[in-house]
Amino acid sequence: MADMMLHKIVQQQIFEVCKAMGLQTQLEYRGKDWRADVFASNGQSQYAFEVQLSPQSLKKTQERQAKYIRDGIVGCWLFEKEPARQKVELEELPMFKLEQTKNGIIVSLKKRKTLPLDIFIYDFVNDKIRFCHTLNPLPYVEIFFLEMRCWKCGAKNHIYYIAPFRSPCNTLINFDEAMWASDKLAFHPAIVEKIQDYANIEEGKHLQLAPVKTRYSHTVGDSYMSFGCYKCDSIFGDWFVREAVIESWDGNGIVDKLKFKIDFDLNLRQEIPHWCHPGEYDFCE
Ligand SMILES: [Zn+2]
Ligand SMILES: [Zn+2]
Known part of the structure; x- marks a missing residue:
């Protein structure tokens, strides 16, 4: 019951941010063989936001994601509890962690950073969160x-x-x-x-x-x-x-x-694929 409430709240917040950005936005949008919690389109890109409060295996998530990929849609997953088997971050599966705090709902990028839900959605749609293959230290x-x-x-x-x-x-x-x-x-x-x-x-x-x-x-x-x-x-x-x-x-x-x-290369790049949110800085790489 509490989960259903939270699901609705999160869904509504995502809906409102997308609408405010001028995207064509719909709740519970049905495609051929899928239904997105929030579906948003800006004419060029289409996004399906999935709010996942009940556990869902990595395999099942990938199966559902495959349908979005097939239809040219960017599927973005917000889990309350991320699938246990998902160790490495995947380019074809943008997946993040939702948390309810006393200051509202936040999205965590693997503990590197947490963002308020509305900022996360705004930045995701505006290409301020990108998949990078290496971690690159700031100079x-x-x-x-x-x-x-x-x-x-x-x-x-x-x-x-x-x-x-x-x-x-x-x-x-x-x-x-x-x-x-x-x-x-x-x-x-x-x-x-x-x-x-x-x-x-x-x-x-x-x-x-x-x-x-x-x-x-x-x-x-x-x-x-x-x-x-x-x-x-x-x-x-x-x-x-x-x-x-x-x-x-x-x-x-x-x-x-x-x-x-410093102005010399630190040579400390690490091959760690991740979803990067650099904020004011440049993306890792
Ligand atoms: Zn001495
Ligand atoms: Zn990064």
């Missing part, structure tokens, strides 16, 4: 600064690491820097330069940063690009740096942040 680097005491002389120093990247559609893109390697992204000359510049201005001058450079490590028996002590130049080994970074993941110990745009 922004965010630096987190941490305090680190020198193990040798006890001086208070700072080190930093690069926060996870975000795609235009708001997915976190984690990356792992190899230990004892000199070619870390954190040590990219363009990034090091930005950090040095920041440490020289008023807001950043509280940071005690020794130069990033090659230092010899007795533990590793080799030299590598490293953080160190600004006072005695002892190396801060990657093992200890990593420990400090992991400890800060819950936000503890981060004393400052810095965000800036």
Whole structure:
């Protein structure tokens, strides 16, 4: 019963948004062998919006979708509970999650982002939600600064690491820097330069940063690009740096942040097909 009410409410909202956009819109529209909850057409494209509150298997959904594809209609599915077997997002099956909240009905794009239902419908029809094959990070680097005491002389120093990247559609893109390697992204000359510049201005001058450079490590028996002590130049080994970074993941110990745009390729694209809603940014790819 509650489901039927919700179904009607969602259906009505979709209907009204489509109407307001000037689309020819009908409820419970019957085609040859299908019936759409909301059917909308702008002369060029036809849309069938399906509000699915009762569970429906992936197979069954694909069967119903095949009829829309056959008839040249864009079928868009809003599930309260998405089919369990659907792991990978599919280009031929735009499928999203409906949620009822105290602020109204929202549509979730795989937890990357949630949109109010009316905005979702508006953006879907206006081609602001598209299928992309890779997740592509935005060209922004965010630096987190941490305090680190020198193990040798006890001086208070700072080190930093690069926060996870975000795609235009708001997915976190984690990356792992190899230990004892000199070619870390954190040590990219363009990034090091930005950090040095920041440490020289008023807001950043509280940071005690020794130069990033090659230092010899007795533990590793080799030299590598490293953080160190600004006072005695002892190396801060990657093992200890990593420990400090992991400890800060819950936000503890981060004393400052810095965000800036970069103009080189991060090479962090991930082959993750998804329905992309970049908002103010460009689509992933
Ligand atoms: Zn020291
Ligand atoms: Zn995306």
